[in-house]
Amino acid sequence: VRGMASLAQQEIPGLFDRAYAIFNLVKTLPDDISDEELAGLLHVLPADIRSTLASIMHRRHRRAGISYLKMLATWIDEAYHAKERGEKLLMGTFNYLPEFIHAFRGAVLLTSEVITTLGVVALAGQGERYWDYAMGLGIPDFLCSANTIALGSVLTGGDFVPDGIVQTAPGACDANSKIHEFVAREYGIPQFFIEKPNYADRRGREQYQRNFQVCVGQLEDFIGEKLDEGNLREVVQRANRCTELYYELWDLHKLVPCPVPNIFSLFTYSVRFTMWGREEGVRLLSAMVDTVKEILERGDYVAPERARTVWTYLPYFFDFSGFFNWLEEQGIVYMTDVLMTCFPSIIDTTDMDSMISGLAESAWNMPMTRQMGGDSMLVRWLDDIVYCVNDLGANAAVYCGHHSCKQTWSVVSAVRNEIQKRAGVPTLVLQGDSWIRRMTPMSVLQEEISSFVDNVIARRPRGARRKAE
């Protein structure tokens, strides 16, 4: 494989390097940009990037959008220069706690799924070439594009090579765990696991706390730095502030009509996966809360509300405008999805033990670790989705059908039936790939969503939604 990689290196520039170059430009954007300036900018951009920027910079939430781009630019920049500064560059899975790594001065975390998403939304060609490269190596086509695109780029040999891989995916996602292991093997780099036991009772939680403790020690040895209590406390205090803002946003979703822009779910978990516990994360979440309050005050809604949807798994990332903006134009609210359902807690900052214990609890609750990585693929996922539907007052659920997710596909029929029984709302089951447009084009997805809303949701008599038992 590495022989092929050196050949590819000459032909395919890496996804991360290309994303870095694009996001380097973002730093030059002013904090405020007029409609006219934005129109001019969109005019010169390739179509793939235009859709992204038009959505992120929508007039209703432009300030938060710029804050979002700048947060990601900082995140990429830190990772890009990590090795120059003598820091360890750790590649992690989406359900790894970023604040844990932020607490080390000598390490930077780069989350595979975020890199993939940045490639898909910011680069011409949407990262498909890296997926194709991985397929060319013989990686099966049922792997998850969320990580295989980023790791396909790493495998070309033309992109960065991490110093180590930090993993919390075994059990929660086999595809994710296996492709990271493959990259670790190809480059001879170590992996550090926090494995979740198969049982979720007290014994399981205590075992998980011990597993987390062990990983602290392993990373301290690898990074060559003892976790500093003062530094950890600062990070945890900022993480706690992120938690408060997360719940403020959560509660704002409950208002009817919903004042929270659809894309804010994506912004929220982008913070969760990158800058949770950092000032940049706090800044973005604060900007989002302020923006929602302004929308509420101005009554600035895109269209009359027709459907309030909980997405039981993921959105589609390959066309932000075609997805988030289009839904808003149809009066369809995107309230939340599984990546939002990490339900963080305020961590006790009294001492090292209380903070480590709190971080372990947060890690346990990271998306998919919490729902799928344990005793059942179904029970916890279903409980969370039913809770979301009831708490946010949703009247519909949608499953995106991301093609590689065996964890969710294996139980989707049961989940759909149970959501109907327990929350009284119907579920639309779509089929597509959340990161690759080739699977199902956005136009087809829009058509199916429209039919569902027009025929199933909008025609339901008022009060048709049965109260949850």
Add this chain to the structure above:
Amino acid sequence: MQRNNRVRGKMRELFSLREREVPGLTGSEALGALLLESSLPPAVFEEYLDGLLEKNREREVSGYRARLLLAGSASDELGLVREIEDVGGLVVTDALCYGTRAFWDLPEMDGDPIHAMAEAYLKNLYCARMYDDYPHRLSFVIDAVRRAGVDGAVLVYNKFCDLHGVENVSLRTDLEKEGIPVLVLEKEYGAGADIGRIRTRVQAFLERIGG
């Protein structure tokens, strides 16, 4: 535990018969015995196994085109192995959970039996689900290849099995480095669903390796 260990030892002897230069057993017969082992009470199976060993010790299997290793996802499919053998690829060894992975390494019987059993489970996990343990799995496969003197390896994975799907990419490259030709076969769990395709691919592989 002692009885099961004795049965495992005999299974190892039985499976070794097919690894001989002149095999005493086909791959499908070996798999058939293993499937019986997983269904019958140990005492009944042991009696049957003794008879099987007796019957095959002096037997000489001939008429095949190539000696193959079969490895990968769970494959308790007699039909699949029969199809491979029908076109001339004799499965002389394997690295399957319905195969040598289940009994090749015998548990230590010293000390506390519970502890011994836990040790046996944890030390003999050749499943691709065990992350960061690839070298252990690779050496198990390479040992089987060398013991049985195979002409080629067939690596199977069930559609949607992430674990073996990815693992087989590494196994393929590492076996090829050892000079072992490899066929990677994606299949349904129930390979009969597209057995025609599988037959064609195995036939082409046998031609490629000169069988």
